[in-house]
Amino acid sequence: MPELCRFAEMIIYMYFEDFGKHNKPHVHIKYAEYNAVMSLEGELLEG
DSSP: OOEEEEETTEEEEOOSOOTTOOOSSEEEEEETTEEEEEETTSOEEEO
């Protein structure tokens, strides 16, 4: 999983294959023990 950006202890990833999920184009964000999925338009999809 390629890391796009790391700042303020947050890491932003983008997966090439989503393995069955069909969400809008999105990124995965990890901060400590928290995880979120956010669309490229800024909509929170999960987390």
